[in-house]
Amino acid sequence: LPVAIFANSEAASREVARRIAEVITENDNIDRNTVIGLATGATPVLLYQELVRLYREEGVSFKNVITFNLDEYYPMQPNSKQSYVTFMKEHLFNHIDIDWNNVHIPDGTLEEEQVAEYCLEYERKISLHGGIDIQILGIGRTGHIGFNEPGSAPNSGTRLVTLADLTRSDASEDFGGKENVPTKAITMGIGTVFKAKEIILMAWSHKKASIIKKAVECEISTHVPATFLQLSDKVQFVLDKGAASELT
Ligand code: F6R
Numbered sequence: 145l146p147v148a149i150f151a152n153s154e155a156a157s158r159e160v161a162r163r164i165a166e167v168i169t170e171n172d173n174i175d176r177n178t179v180i181g182l183a184t185g186a187t188p189v190l191l192y193q194e195l196v197r198l199y200r201e202e203g204v205s206f207k208n209v210i211t212f213n214l215d216e217y218y219p220m221q222p223n224s225k226q227s228y229v230t231f232m233k234e235h236l237f238n239h240i241d242i243d244w245n246n247v248h249i250p251d252g253t254l255e256e257e258q259v260a261e262y263c264l265e266y267e268r269k270i271s272l273h274g275g276i277d278i279q280i281l282g283i284g285r286t287g288h289i290g291f292n293e294p295g296s297a298p299n300s301g302t303r304l305v306t307l308a309d310l311t312r313s314d315a316s317e318d319f320g321g322k323e324n325v326p327t328k329a330i331t332m333g334i335g336t337v338f339k340a341k342e343i344i345l346m347a348w349s350h351k352k353a354s355i356i357k358k359a360v361e362c363e364i365s366t367h368v369p370a371t372f373l374q375l376s377d378k379v380q381f382v383l384d385k386g387a388a389s390e391l392t
Contacts, residue, residue, distance in 0.1 A: 145360050145374055147381040149388040153190055153348040156382050160280070160344055161194035165204045167278050167342075172208055177246075179210045179270070181279035181337070182236075183290075184228045187346050188280055192236040199240045206242040210273050212266070213249040214281070214290040215331040218259075218304060220252030226318050227252065250302070250330035259330065263302040267336060279340035283347050285355050286310050287368035291331035298372045300333030334372050343379045345370070347387040356383060357390040 150156035164180065171178040182188070198204040213228055222229035229249050237247060248269060254262055270276060281289045286308045292300060293308040306328055307315075316322035337343060347356050359370035360381060366372075373379045 145379060145381060147360060147383060147388065147391065149383050149385060151385060153346075153384045156346065156348075156384055157188075157190035158194050160191050160346060160382055161198060163344070164191075164195065164278060164280075165198050165202075168204060168206070168209060171277070172205075177208045177210050177273065178278075179212065179273045179276050181276040181332070181340055182211050182213045182232065183280050183282045184213065184215075184231045185282050187282035187348060189235055191280065191346070195236060196239040206240045209242055210246040211242070211248060212270055212276065212332070214337075215329050216250040216252045217326040218250075218252045218254075218328040218330050219326060222249075222251075222253070250332075252326075252330065256304070259304045263304070263330065266302045266332070270336070270339075276340035277342065279337055279343045281337065281343060281345040283345060283352060283355055283359060283370050284308075284311055285314060285352070287355055287359060287370045289334065289337060289345070289370050289373070291329040292334050292369045294367050294369060296334055296366060296369045298338070298366075298375070299335040301335055302330065302332050305329055305331055334369060338372075338376055341378065343373070343376060344382055345373065345379065346382045348384045350386040350389055352387040353390040356381070356387050357392075360391060 168178045216228045220227045283289060286293055291305050312322050312325040315325045319325045358368045362371060364371045364374050
């Protein structure tokens with residue numbers, strides 16, 4: 145797997161932002177929209193900061209950008225402090241010229257019986273826009289991408305999933321206690337991610353070193369869903385030194 149190792153997450157995030165801006169510019173030049181798949185969490189914060197800087201200082205415009213977020217907790221109100229809608233507004237959307245109609249984040253407010261149809265529609269919308277040009281991923285300590293926890297199938301689509309215990313522990317600080325972390329989420333599937341034309345998985349710090357080693361070097365298995373990325377020739381791992389420290 146192509147792995148790029150940077151001195152620190154700042155330099156790595158700048159490089160990923162530069163690549164996103166390049167794809168936007170290429171598509172702008174041929175009058176095409178750019179479809180970007182986005183992640184939340186700690187990992188992409190510096191990437192979004194750099195995209196905001198590119199918008200403010202370098203004239204990069206997001207007017208023709210369409211976004212699809214990977215996931216949202218379920219249930220979740222969009223105006224809640226912990227929602228991924230709030231996260232995306234705070235870190236990116238409030239600071240750039242994106243059209244809110246072009247933003248898609250899974251809806252955590254649906255009745256459970258509406259979710260399956262909604263998820264199919266999410267997939268259809270991605271296809272209608274021509275598919276994802278560039279997909280940004282983080283990785284959880286369970287090996288999840290999006291919220292595709294161990295047990296997820298490589299051809300899985302957008303769906304309602306149950307969060308792993310470790311994933312809920314890792315989110316407990318944000319929610320003021322693990323008991324407040326939702327037990328479920330709506331997530332794009334591994335199959336959905338695989339359809340993207342280009343996939344960039346980012347990981348920072350030694351805390352991610354052991355899961356990155358598994359994802360990049362260990363046998364492909366649903367026990368570590370990120371290992372499925374080894375099957376794609378469109379994936380790049382962008383790491384800082386800490387996250388890369390256990391690679392052989
Ligand atoms: C978030 C997502 C998750 C995170 C992962 C890592 O949209 O899809 O897979 O990327 O849980 O989270 P952080 O970046 O907080 O370590």
